[in-house]
Amino acid sequence: MVSVKRAAAKLLFGARYDKVPWGQRVYVRPGERLVREAQWRIKVAGAKTMPLAEYRRRVPLGEIEEFLSCMMCGESRQQPLFEPTGGNGWRYRVVRCPSCGFLYRNPNIRPERLADLYADSYSSFLTGKYAENRQRRYRLTMDAFSPVFDDGKGRRLLDFGCGAGLFLELAEQRGFDAVGVDLSPDSVEQANARLSHARAYFGAPEDVPEIAAGGFDVITLWSVLAHLPRPLEDFERFRSLLAPGGVLLILTVNASSLLLKAYASAWSGFTKNHLMFYSSRTLPTLLRRTGFAGVAYAPHYGDTIEEGTTRLPEAMRVRLRRAVESSDGGNMMRALAFADDKAIETWRGTLGVRRLKA
Known part of the structure; x- marks a missing residue:
């Protein structure tokens, strides 16, 4: 099947796109976005x-698994779509909710067994190939949500799922004034x-008195959201830990990705x-139901595009940006959730904020 697809692409596009990284080809080959959306x-x-x-x-x-209904809307019907290996x-x-479009693993992991996924030297993954260029991605995302991260003086930050502290x-x-928690x-x-x-701590926020007391100006979830088996409970906790005017940053894989x-x-x-697996369509439901006042997004074009180190010709860079913006289809989703109206007024900057009605 793969060879057939490659042959078809060769026939359509010739060799011009062979050297374009696989993660960028669907964004720069003419007409491909429309084809993928139709598919x-x-x-x-x-x-x-x-x-x-x-x-x-x-099934x-x-x-260590359990069957679930949709965590976003409660729909119990399922649309089986994928079987990753x-x-x-x-x-x-992976199933799709036919009511709200949410994608989730089903059967899912029981919350009390979640630590089983991280018990065997998970940090060797976080500090190996996965960690290459991670801090670059963090910097680019912080820049995208300026001025929230420009100056942390006098502000408390919690990194939930802090991994190896990158x-x-x-x-x-x-x-x-930063602290983190992790299950590894x-x-x-x-x-x-x-x-x-x-300082990093092992366990959950409620296990650490310094963290359980709350009052955080910023909470960050770097590639964590997709790992949470009970997101409503977790986000209610995050909302309670934020100080007035606080914000929650989310970087996660994008279920609208091309x-x-x-x-x-x-x-x-x-x-x-x-x-x-969340998109800009389903994340607002989670935030609204857990008491957040608004959300803003920053498109993710890819680290090398944003840093200016890509080898793509300028015409392809422009085409890639247009494809991401037209389809909400960047491979990562970057979102900033606002705890209340004070947070929106303080930190919105030039961001387009979507207000969330209770």
């Missing part, structure tokens, strides 16, 4: 919708060895530990 609509329209009871009869349940034999199923290190440098004990150990003033529509089950966002 997605056809796939969704043709996917069978079934009651949860029927889905349970058809095996793992030891990967190294070490992992495999799971972002906490940057938060220190920008003057924030060896990641927390590595983070504290890296940090000068910030790459998802192009590569289906082979999409890079379907990793072993990802549980739920």
Whole structure:
């Protein structure tokens, strides 16, 4: 199948795009965005919708798993769409909610077994190939949401799911009074060895008195949202931990990505530990239901595009940006959630803020 697709692309586009990185091709090849969007609509329209009871009869349940209804709207019907697989034999199923369009893994991981996914030296992944250029992505995202991160002096920051402390290190440098939490004990150990003033803790926010007391001006979730099995409960907690005027930053894989529509089950966002997949259409539901007042987005064009180090010719760069903006299809979603009206007035800057009615 892959060779057939490659042959078809060769026939349509010739060799001109062979040297374009695979993650950028769908954005720069003429007409491809429209084709991928049409394919997605056809796939969704043709996917069978079934009651949860029927889905349970058809799908095996793992030891640490449970069946779910949609976390965003409560719909129990399912549209099975994808079956991602990967190294070490992992495999799971991704369904779509036919009511609100939310994508999620089903069966999902039971919350009390979530730590099982991170117990075996997860930090070796976070500090290996995955960590290359991570701080560059953090800086680019902080710049995209200026002035929130320009100066942290006198402001408290919580990095939820802090991993090996790569972002906490940057938060220190920008003057924030920063702390982090993570479920990987060896990641927390590595983070504290890296940090000068910030501190990382093992466990959940409520396990650490300094964090449970709240009063944070900024909470960050760097590639964490897709890992949360009970997002409504978590976001209610985040909202309670924010001080008046506080903001919550989210970087996560984008369920509207053109790459998802192009590569289906082979999409890079379907990793072993990802549980739920959000877009700018479904994230506002989560934020509204948990008490946030507004949300703003910053398109993600790709790190090399934004940094100016890409090898793409200028015409292709322009085409890529247009494709991302036209389709909301960047492979990552960057969002800033505002706790209240004070936060919107203080930090909106030039961002287009969508207000969320309770």
